[in-house]
Amino acid sequence: MRLSDLASEYPRDTLTFNIVKEKVGTKLRTLSKPSPNLKAMHRQLVTYLEERVGVVRFGPLDNLLAHHHNRYVYQLDLRDAFPSVSAVRLAARLVAVDNSLGEFDDVLEFVNNYCVRPKVGLAQGAPSSSLLFELLCEFWLDEPILALLERLAFVGHPAVLYTRYVDGLVFSSQEEIGHHARYKLREIVRKAGFGINDRKTHYVDRAEKPAEITGGQLRYKKSAILTDKLYQQLERQLDMFLRHGAGEWAVWSLKGRIAWFESLERRVQGSDRRREIRRIADKVRRVKKALKTFQDRRNAKKAQQKKGLKLPRPWLQELRIQADIVWYVRKHLPYDWAPKATSIKCPCPFCKPGLRKASGRTRSQTFTVSPVRRTFHCYNPGCEAHGDIIDFAMRLFGWDFKTAALEIAREFKVPLPPGFAQAHGLLTRVVEGQELLL
Helix, strand or coil: CCHHHHHHCCCHHHCCEEEEEEEECCEEEEEEEECHHHHHHHHHHHHHHHHHCCCCCCCHHHHHHCCCCCCEEEEEEEECCHHHCCHHHHHHHHHHHCHHHCCHHHHHHHHHHHCEECCCEECCCCCCHHHHHHHHHHHHHHHHHHHHHHHHHHCCCCCCEEEEECCEEEEEECCCCCHHHHHHHHHHHHHCCCEECHHHCEEEECCCCCEEECCEEECCCCCCEECHHHHHHHHHHHHHHHHHCCCHHHHHHHHHHHHHHHHHHHHCCCCCCHHHHHHHHHHHHHHHHHHHHHHHHHHHHHHHHHHHHCCCHHHHHHHHHHCCHHHHHHHHCCCCCCCCCCCEEECCCCCCHHHHHHHCCCCCCCEEEECCCCEEEECCCCCCCEECHHHHHHHHHCCCHHHHHHHHHHHHCCCCCCCHHHHHCCCEEEECCEEEEC
16 A cells, blocks of 8 residues: 555545644643544554554553562653654654555655644644554664663673653663663663653662552552552543533543553552542443443434435446546546547556556556446556546545545536435535536
């Protein structure tokens, strides 16, 4: 799958971000809310990357409990992690993990247009951002850090365990982690293009002070417990939701925090806040019930909207029959056509120069249109574009399926399905009792 083809499935002006500042949890964040088409495109990218590449994500609970047996803990926090992401490094990483995504320049253009925003960095709020961040950190952070720790252990330094959860890096050891090792680790972070948040960077001897990692607290030779801060933040969010309800982003944040709380409660023992836990657990049950109702209503609304957006299959079949694909292709391809030509054989408008060169074919006469089958086809290996008149319009103009079908219906004066124009607010004119698009 080429990223440029993924973007061409949707009209360019519908792939936009809305930059807003919203409070997520206790932090005011700059969020990039994608438009519906852009969100759908990001989800397609996530599905593809997860199938082809696969990224092992370390969960917050595993990040906490992995260091339970070590005495010394060193924590590094990335400053402005998503805003610090470089489009060039991200594009290079994508090309490295899967070269079928396109040439570097094409991938970089895609990343700049749809993933990394100027002065905002990697778009927080886009469905693919967390996966892209993991891919980037896997190469620029995790691999160099693990290689450094292996080299240090080889020359006699203490063995160090390393884990990362999003922008939090945690190192632990049975022996002290020396100044030299900590300096080298910070150097790798800076070379990866990230800053270090010194306020959240700590080196702790658990025999003297517990280590706080992703919402939990590790005490020396005792079981892990949850931090007071986690309880306070969760209870504040629960109360706010029960009193006032919440918007989409607040619901997303609240659901994640509830899941985190419940997973910790199942696996982390020895909490000293039993009474508070019972009170919060009761609120969690009430909120989860309200969230389920909220989600059910949202899903029902989406299903209704999706049902209303669909064009009837019989109407689409009739459109393909009535629309003359030969006439349409001749109109939109810039060649000198014979006045009475009934079929088409010409250079393919969808082949790229590099593809034609690699295939060994010349540019001419690889694209044909069959008036009998009402389809087009390119015989150039590596392109092999094929489809009907709707597919041709989608490829040529970058429209989505519905836009292409409606534009062709307007071109050939094909009547719309009954009630469709009124339901979607389309401008029409009535000719002989049938609705035609203006």
